[in-house]
Amino acid sequence: xxxxxxxxxxxxxxxxxxxxxxxxxxxxxxxxxxxxxxxxxxxxxxxxxxxxxxxxxxxxxxxxxxxxxxxxxxxxxxxxxxxxxxxxxxxxxxxxxxxxxxxxxxxxxxxxxxxxxxxxxxxxxxxxxxxxxxxxxxxxxxxxxxxxxxxxxxxxxxxxxxxxxxxxxxxxxxxxxxxxxxxxxxxxxxxxxxxxxxxxxxxxxxxxxxxxx
Amino acid sequence: xxxxxxxxxxxxxxxxxxxxxxxxxxxxxxxxxxxxxxxxxxxxxxxxxxxxxxxxxxxxxxxxxxxxxxxxxxxxxxxxxxxxxxxxxxxxxxxxxxxxxxxxxxxxxxxxxxxxxxxxxxxxxxxxxxxxxxxxxxxxxxxxxxxxxxxxxxxxxxxxxxxxxxxxxxxxxxxxxxxxxxxxxxxxxxxxxxxxxxxxxxxxxxxxxxxxx
Numbered sequence: 001x002x003x004x005x006x007x008x009x010x011x012x013x014x015x016x017x018x019x020x021x022x023x024x025x026x027x028x029x030x031x032x033x034x035x036x037x038x039x040x041x042x043x044x045x046x047x048x049x050x051x052x053x054x055x056x057x058x059x060x061x062x063x064x065x066x067x068x069x070x071x072x073x074x075x076x077x078x079x080x081x082x083x084x085x086x087x088x089x090x091x092x093x094x095x096x097x098x099x100x101x102x103x104x105x106x107x108x109x110x111x112x113x114x115x116x117x118x119x120x121x122x123x124x125x126x127x128x129x130x131x132x133x134x135x136x137x138x139x140x141x142x143x144x145x146x147x148x149x150x151x152x153x154x155x156x157x158x159x160x161x162x163x164x165x166x167x168x169x170x171x172x173x174x175x176x177x178x179x180x181x182x183x184x185x186x187x188x189x190x191x192x193x194x195x196x197x198x199x200x201x202x203x204x205x206x207x208x209x210x211x212x213x
Numbered sequence: 214x215x216x217x218x219x220x221x222x223x224x225x226x227x228x229x230x231x232x233x234x235x236x237x238x239x240x241x242x243x244x245x246x247x248x249x250x251x252x253x254x255x256x257x258x259x260x261x262x263x264x265x266x267x268x269x270x271x272x273x274x275x276x277x278x279x280x281x282x283x284x285x286x287x288x289x290x291x292x293x294x295x296x297x298x299x300x301x302x303x304x305x306x307x308x309x310x311x312x313x314x315x316x317x318x319x320x321x322x323x324x325x326x327x328x329x330x331x332x333x334x335x336x337x338x339x340x341x342x343x344x345x346x347x348x349x350x351x352x353x354x355x356x357x358x359x360x361x362x363x364x365x366x367x368x369x370x371x372x373x374x375x376x377x378x379x380x381x382x383x384x385x386x387x388x389x390x391x392x393x394x395x396x397x398x399x400x401x402x403x404x405x406x407x408x409x410x411x412x413x414x415x416x417x418x419x420x421x422x423x424x425x426x
Contacts, residue, residue, distance in 0.1 A: 001406070002224045003370035004217055006248035011215045013255040013365070035219035037423050042226040044363055046377045054423045124378070136349050140356045140399075144375075147360020150257055152226070155368065157216035162357075164259045165337070186353075193214070210250050210267045 009155075016154035019161045019191065022078040026192040032156055033081060036190070039152035040083070043145040047121050049099055051091055051138040052145060053182050055084040055175060062174065069170035070187070075161050079189030084171060085146055086182040087138035090131055096121050139185045146186055153190055160190040222368075229367035232374045232404065235291040239405040245369055246294060249403070252365035253296070256358040260334050262312055264304055264351040265358060266395050268297040268388060275387065282383035283400070288374050292402030297384060298359055299395040300351035303344055309334050352398045359399055366403055373403040 028036070040054050057063055063077045070076045088095060100114050125134060146162055153160040164186055171177070171184040241249070253267050270276055276290045283289045301308060313327050338347060359375055366373040377399055384400070385391040 001228055001370050002221050004221065004225075004368050006244055006369060008215050008217065009365055009368055010248055010251055010255070012217075013252055013361075015214055016255075016257070018257060031219055035223055038223055039226055039364075040423065042223070042229075043360065044229070044231060044375065046375070056423055136352070139349070139353060143353045143356035144360040144363070147256065147357035147362075148226075148364045149360075150357070151252075151361045151364040152222055155217050155222055156219060157214050162257065162259070210253065210269055 004155075012154045012157070013151065015157075016150065016160075019159040019189075020075070022075050022080070022159070022161075022189060022191045024078045024080075026080060028080045028158055028190060028192050032158060032192075035156065036081075036149070036152060036158065040145055040149055043148045045141040045144060046137070047117075047125075048103075049091075049096070049121065049125075050141070051088045051095070052142045053086045053088075053177075054145065055086055055177070057082045057084060057175065065174050066166075066171065069167040069174065070163060071165050073163060073165065075163065075189040076166075076187070078191075079161070080191040081189070083149070083188045083190070084175060084177075084184050085142040085186045085188070086172075086177050086184050087135065087142050089135065089178075089181050089183045091125060091134050091138060093122060093126065096125075135183070142185045146188060149188055157193045158190055159193065160188055163187040163189065217368075225367045225370070226364065228370075229363065229373075232372040232402075233288070235288050235293070235372070235374075235402060235404045237291045237293075239293060241293040241371055241403060241405045245371060245405075248369065249294075249362065249365060249371065253358055253362055256361045258354040258357060259350070260330075260338075261316075262304075262309070262334065262338075263354070264301045264308070265355045266299045266301075266390075267358065268299055268390070270295045270297060270388065278387050279379075279384065282380040282387065283376060284378050286376060286378065288376065288402040289379075289400070291404075292374070293404040294402070296362070296401045296403070297388060297390075297397055298355040298399045298401070299385075299390050299397050300348065300355050302348065302391075302394050302396045304338060304347050304351060306335060306339065309338075348396070355398045359401060362401055370406045371403055372406065373401055376400040376402065 063082060066076045076082060096118060100118055103114060104111050150160055166187055168184040177184060276295060279289045289295060309331060313331055316327060317324050363373055379400055381397040384397040390397060
């Protein structure tokens with residue numbers, strides 16, 4: 001265990017803000033980006049099912065095509081890196097089985113020992129929800145990943161900006177996700193540490209207090 | 214800026230796992246918990262609207278009453294701290310106006326200068342979505358907070374466990390959220406650093422790789 005002091009955590013979370021302009025020159029270093037990708041992969045999800053696919057869009061021409069379907073937001077093309085948070089459009093029993101098969105390999109347990117776990121997942125996710133409910137559940141998980149991504153980036157001093165204002169169906173088409181049963185839910189643009197002038201532009205906070213019971 | 218090295222981030226994200234058993238004796242220290250609460254408050258949200266309420270349930274009797282509506286999961290009562298992630302059940306124009314009024318105070322800008330921003334929020338969140346869509350949007354934001362919370366806790370070496378398997382409507386009733394127009398979406402239990410034996414119980418990872426385009 002190699003924890004950080006509380007003031008370092010809060011310092012970086014206060015430093016973070018949703019960067020609106022990205023300088024195409026400020027590339028994230030390979031080690032930093034590799035770590036951020038790895039942090040995404042380590043995101044927890046309900047049942048551990050990870051009903052998502054994180055797509056890093058690197059092709060410059062592809063990214064330019066995403067600008068008009070992102071209400072013209074240039075971050076999509078100008079940021080150093082762009083991650084599309086996509087989900088499985090319709091989770092099926094075979095997804096659950098593929099997940100369980102992976103567990104048997106990684107943890108070295110028998111498929112039979114996971115029978116109860118399978119039943120619980122099928123009951124909660126497939127029988128207990130309609131297609132829309134399953135998509136909402138999967139989208140929620142993708143947003144855990146987004147939260148983890150934004151905090152991880154802040155701790156590394158990487159600027160990031162989540163973008164909800166996108167035409168998700170057009171993203172699916174342009175990146176070719178639809179044909180694979182995937183659906184875009186949200187996007188994040190990221191760039192290397194911001195320039196000094198932008199630091200001054202970061203707005204003050206207005207977080208609402210918690211409530212105790 | 215006071216960033217951390219990439220290996221420290223990954224070390225703590227690898228250390229994190231969804232703790233299943235909590236020892237009621239392992240209380241989180243006041244400075245650690247205060248920092249975790251503050252990290253929650255700093256969670257980014259779409260438009261900065263923060264359509265959530267984080268409720269820290271401290272009353273022991275209240276927490277015991279939550280166990281049976283959490284499929285008997287003892288974490289709800291045994292963990293050092295319990296946070297309920299609730300959302301506004303039906304976001305209204307007055308919520309947007311209250312948010313804008315707060316901005317005028319915190320940032321010292323005029324209400325008039327925020328007119329375009331208001332229009333954008335009303336268009337996207339109220340006119341562009343039905344009640345269910347607004348709830349899904351708000352729930353997504355709460356899950357950003359959950360992701361941020363879990364990562365922040367991991368960095369401080371605090372054990373945490375998200376719980377989706379709860380009867381949300383019963384939570385609303387028991388904690389008294391429904392009457393305030395709030396709705397529970399998810400819960401997280403947290404406790405001080407885990408005992409050495411539990412470290413051995415943390416399962417190996419099976420994260421799926423990212424895809425590049």
